[in-house]
Structures are given as C-alpha cells and as structure tokens.
Amino acid sequence: MAEPVAPHVLVIPYPSQGHMLPLLDLAHLLSSRAGLAVTIAVTTKNRPFLDPLLSRSPFVAPLVLPFPDYPALPPGLENSQDLPHAFFRPLIHALAGLQDPLIRWARSTPHSPSAIISDHLLGWTADLAAQLGITHLVFSSSGALPIAVFHVLWRRMPQRSDLDDPNCPISFPEIPNSPVLPWRQLSFLYRTHIGGEPISEFLREGFLKNTASWGFVFNTFADLDRVYLDYHRNDLGHPRVWALGPLAPLDGPVERGGVACATAGEIMTWLDGCSEGSVLLVAFGSQQVLAPPQAAALAAGLELSRARFIWCARGATVVPEGFEGRVAGWGLVVRGWAPQVAILGHQAVAAFLTHCGWNSVLEAVAAGVAMLTWPMVADQFLNARLVVEEAGVGVALCDGADAVPDADELARVVAESLGESGKGLRERAKELSRRALEAAQEGGSSYKDLDGLVAELSKVAVN
Incomplete structure (x- = not known):
C-alpha cells in the first residue's frame, strides 16, 4: 500500500514585514515539526523575505509571481512598507490579480495544494480556494x-452619532468585556469605507468572506487571549480556531526582520555592560516615524529620567541635536534596524516603550519585559488595552500617531517602570512569559493546537 501523501498547504502572505514574519514562522512550524509540504506565494520583489526560512525548512518551496499590473500604484512598489498610507487600500485590491496565476499554478503542479492559509487582509483568497475546491x-x-472588533465592524457597520467628533464612542457589547472605542481608534480601512465605491466594497466583501472560512489561525496563546478565542469559536459557529503563538522562535536568527550588521554586536556589547533589569528599550516598529515635536519630547523625557535606554530611531525620525552627547554613557541611539528580539531577551532589559504592534507585544511577552504603551494606528490601540487593562503587564504612556507626550510624565513613568515601584509590573511580565513559553512547549496549549490543526489538515487532504 502506498504511503499517504503529506498535506500540501499554499501560504499567501500580505506583503508587509509585520504580516509576513509570523506567517513565515507558521510555515516553518508546519514544515519542520509536522512535515507538511508548504508553498509560499510571493511577488518578485518580496522573494528575499523567504531566504532565512528556506535555508532552514527543506519542505518549504517559494512560488514567485510577477506583481499584477495595477496602474493606480506607483511602479515597482510591491510592499506596503514602501507605500504612502493612501495606497494601502489599492495594494490589497491589486493583490487579487494574483488569483488567476495561482489557479493556473495549482492546476498544473503535480502535488496540488489541499488547503490555503492566507493573511486576513486577503479575503479574496476564499474565492481562490472555492474555485480549486480546497480548504x-x-x-x-x-x-x-482586534479581529473580533473587525468582524463586528464589517457586519454591523456602526457609525458616529457626531460626524465631527473623532472621539465619538463606538460600543461593542457583543464582545467580551464590552470594549468602547473612540472613532479615531477604529481601523483605517473601516473609517475610509465609502458605500458603493468599488474598492471599499471589495474590501468589505473580503472581510466578510473571512468569517465564513473553514478555520482561523492566530499568533497568540490561550492564557493571553482565552476569552476572545472562545468568543470566536462561538461567533464563527465551529471549533476550528487555533492559537499557535508566540510564533517567533526564541532561538531564531539575531537578524530576524533585518540584516546582520556591526551595530548588532555593538548593541549587545553595550548591554553586557549594564546591570540586570536596568535598561529601557524604545522602538516603534518598522514603519512609524516620529514627528520632530514627538522626538523632542521623547528625548527630553528620556534625559530627565536618567534611566539607561536604547532608542531605535528608524526612518526619518530626527534625534534632537546634542542629545546623544548629553546621554553618552547611559543612553544609546541606534539609527536603522536593530535586533529587537535579541535586545528584549537580554537580562539587562526590563521595560519596552512600544507602539504595541502585535509582533512587538508578543516578543516582549515572550521575553518577560514590561511595556510602556504608545499605540498609534490599526490594532495597536486594542493591543495596548489588552496589555495594560487585562494582562496587567503594561502602563499607558501616550495614545495616537499625532500625540506628543509630556516630557515630565514620560520621565516619571520610565523611572518608575525600572524602579522599586515597578517591581509588581515586572513580576507580572515574568509570569506571563513563563506561561507563554509553557504554551509553546510539548503539552502546552499552542503545541496541542498545532497538533490539532495538522490533524484537521490531514483529514481534508484525503477527502
């Protein structure tokens, strides 16, 4: 009797570092631990993102496709990090042009896929799966x-009672803990929706198709998100909701999300000279650039705090003149990419001033580092709420992409987070880290959920 063929999964990421990295981590898990065949579809300029994964995952194969012709986008830009915010919606729409090439590939490849796993921004892939007759x-x-809120938004379409008030509250009583959000904190894609406008309707239809999908995979773990995972199982009407996080490998490459450089070694050497639990990391992800007033207020607060810190000032963020000289010896400014996972994992780092992107939140949780939250866009406001109000491992510092923190208040919060009064916060962060690590280990909730996902994928592969 012939050996059963391993399930073949087609993975379709959204082309942005924050979205691609965890999905590539999932692809690695499916191939290395479960032995599944995985094909990852990317456009030509995003192919280099796959190199670290392909070097360690022999069962993963790339499928490189030309970017669809889409005149509304600037030529040559295939990644949302390269595009102005206004092109976010057209980029999602443009990617639907990959559907026909993917169908041709799937129907011609000898080992055709039995399932598709796609980023939640790519709802059009539900139609692709339907045409291929796969899961x-x-x-x-x-x-x-955030996904619970997203689903309610696109189903119920709540509107502001005062169209001129960006802080007009929108309530979500159907979601656990009944969150209430000001209008400005809702998804940009939702706030810019225009009924009847083709791209707007395409996006809404895609998000609604997600809610009818066969299964959902989250980069989280039960002890952090249990009540919301249970909500999804009830809301979607089936148990096929899996929490597999934290997906970022703790023993992964130092250059995760960036390119190894001399600066990385210098940073770690600098940290080696600091005492345990004495350093604050300041970083705002791969896309956020601080305006000059924000950078000036941050610099002033850090200087007033007298705390040891590493500030990763990416992109066009302008560090105030003379600041680095004044903090020499106890503060380090890094321009460009820095090895965030490695920094957070160093014993000298005890707190993290973060924009609350989900990857950053999970990296801090895994490292057992307390967070000072400054959410700016998208899901970051809800992530900050979870960190501060529910998990109890963070302190609210600032709120909004245009907000300018008070330097004195920032200095106080930073000093307290690293001092005696922040001891309870840091201890809760360490305890949550312990539970995150247990979840990913054999017998843990995320480990079991991966086994459950693979078992279900194996069933659909033979049907």
Missing part, C-alpha cells in the same frame, strides 16, 4: 481581540 483558512497577524 481555506485565515491567518491573523493580530491577536484575537
């Missing part, structure tokens, strides 16, 4: 709470 799963690079 469709949604992968969320966000936690379970």
Whole structure:
C-alpha cells in the first residue's frame, strides 16, 4: 500500500514585514515539526523575505509571481512598507490579480495544494480556494481581540452619532468585556469605507468572506487571549480556531526582520555592560516615524529620567541635536534596524516603550519585559488595552500617531517602570512569559493546537 501523501498547504502572505514574519514562522512550524509540504506565494520583489526560512525548512518551496499590473500604484512598489498610507487600500485590491496565476499554478503542479492559509487582509483568497475546491483558512497577524472588533465592524457597520467628533464612542457589547472605542481608534480601512465605491466594497466583501472560512489561525496563546478565542469559536459557529503563538522562535536568527550588521554586536556589547533589569528599550516598529515635536519630547523625557535606554530611531525620525552627547554613557541611539528580539531577551532589559504592534507585544511577552504603551494606528490601540487593562503587564504612556507626550510624565513613568515601584509590573511580565513559553512547549496549549490543526489538515487532504 502506498504511503499517504503529506498535506500540501499554499501560504499567501500580505506583503508587509509585520504580516509576513509570523506567517513565515507558521510555515516553518508546519514544515519542520509536522512535515507538511508548504508553498509560499510571493511577488518578485518580496522573494528575499523567504531566504532565512528556506535555508532552514527543506519542505518549504517559494512560488514567485510577477506583481499584477495595477496602474493606480506607483511602479515597482510591491510592499506596503514602501507605500504612502493612501495606497494601502489599492495594494490589497491589486493583490487579487494574483488569483488567476495561482489557479493556473495549482492546476498544473503535480502535488496540488489541499488547503490555503492566507493573511486576513486577503479575503479574496476564499474565492481562490472555492474555485480549486480546497480548504481555506485565515491567518491573523493580530491577536484575537482586534479581529473580533473587525468582524463586528464589517457586519454591523456602526457609525458616529457626531460626524465631527473623532472621539465619538463606538460600543461593542457583543464582545467580551464590552470594549468602547473612540472613532479615531477604529481601523483605517473601516473609517475610509465609502458605500458603493468599488474598492471599499471589495474590501468589505473580503472581510466578510473571512468569517465564513473553514478555520482561523492566530499568533497568540490561550492564557493571553482565552476569552476572545472562545468568543470566536462561538461567533464563527465551529471549533476550528487555533492559537499557535508566540510564533517567533526564541532561538531564531539575531537578524530576524533585518540584516546582520556591526551595530548588532555593538548593541549587545553595550548591554553586557549594564546591570540586570536596568535598561529601557524604545522602538516603534518598522514603519512609524516620529514627528520632530514627538522626538523632542521623547528625548527630553528620556534625559530627565536618567534611566539607561536604547532608542531605535528608524526612518526619518530626527534625534534632537546634542542629545546623544548629553546621554553618552547611559543612553544609546541606534539609527536603522536593530535586533529587537535579541535586545528584549537580554537580562539587562526590563521595560519596552512600544507602539504595541502585535509582533512587538508578543516578543516582549515572550521575553518577560514590561511595556510602556504608545499605540498609534490599526490594532495597536486594542493591543495596548489588552496589555495594560487585562494582562496587567503594561502602563499607558501616550495614545495616537499625532500625540506628543509630556516630557515630565514620560520621565516619571520610565523611572518608575525600572524602579522599586515597578517591581509588581515586572513580576507580572515574568509570569506571563513563563506561561507563554509553557504554551509553546510539548503539552502546552499552542503545541496541542498545532497538533490539532495538522490533524484537521490531514483529514481534508484525503477527502
């Protein structure tokens, strides 16, 4: 009797670092631990993102496709990090042009896929799966709470009672803990929706198709998101909701998300000279650039705090003149990429001033580092709520992409987070880290959920 053929999964990421990295981590798990065949579809300029994965995952294969012709986008830009915010919606729409090439590939490849796992922004892949007659799963690079809010938004379409008030409250009584959000904190894609406008309707239809998918995979773990994972199982009407996080490998490459450089070694050497639990990391992800007033207020607060810190000032963020000289010896400014996972994992780092992107939140949780939250866009506001109000491992510092923190208040919060009064916060962060690590180990909730996902994928592969 012939050996059963391993399930073949087609993975379709959204082309942005924050979305791609955790989905590539999932692809590695499916191939290395479960032995599944995995094909990852990317456009030509995003192919280099796969190199670290391909070097360590022999059962993963790339499928490189030309970017669809889409005149509304600037030529040559295939990654959302390269595009101005206004092109976010057209980029999602443009990617649907990959559907026909993917169908041709799937029907011609000898070992055709039995399932698709796609990023939650790519709802059109549900139609692709339907045309191929295979199973469709949604992968969320966000936690379970933001996706719960997202689903309610696109189903119920709540509107502001005062169209001129960006802080007009929108209530979500159907979601656990009944969150209430100001209008400005809702998804940009939802706030810019225009009924009847083709791209707007395409996006809404895609998000609604997600809610009808066969299964959902989240980069989170039960002890952090249990109530919202249970909500999704009830809301979607089936148990096929899996929490597999934290997906980022703790023993992964130092250059995760960036390119190894001399600066990385210098940073770690600098940290080696600091005492345990004495350093604050300041970083705002791969896309956020601080305006000059924000950078000036941050610099002033750090200087006033007298705390040891590493500030990763990416992109066009302008560090105030003379600041580095004044903090020499106890503060380090890094321009460009820095090895965030390695920094957070160093024993000298005890707190993290973060924009609350979900990858950053999970990296801090895994490292047992307390967070000072400054959410700016997208799911970050809900992530900050989870960190501060529910998990109790963070302190609210600032709120909004245009907000300018008070330097004195920032200095106080930073000093307290690293001092005696922040001891309870840091201890809770360490305890949550312990539970995150247990979840990913054999017998843990995320480990069991991966086994459950693979078992279900194996069933659909033979049907």
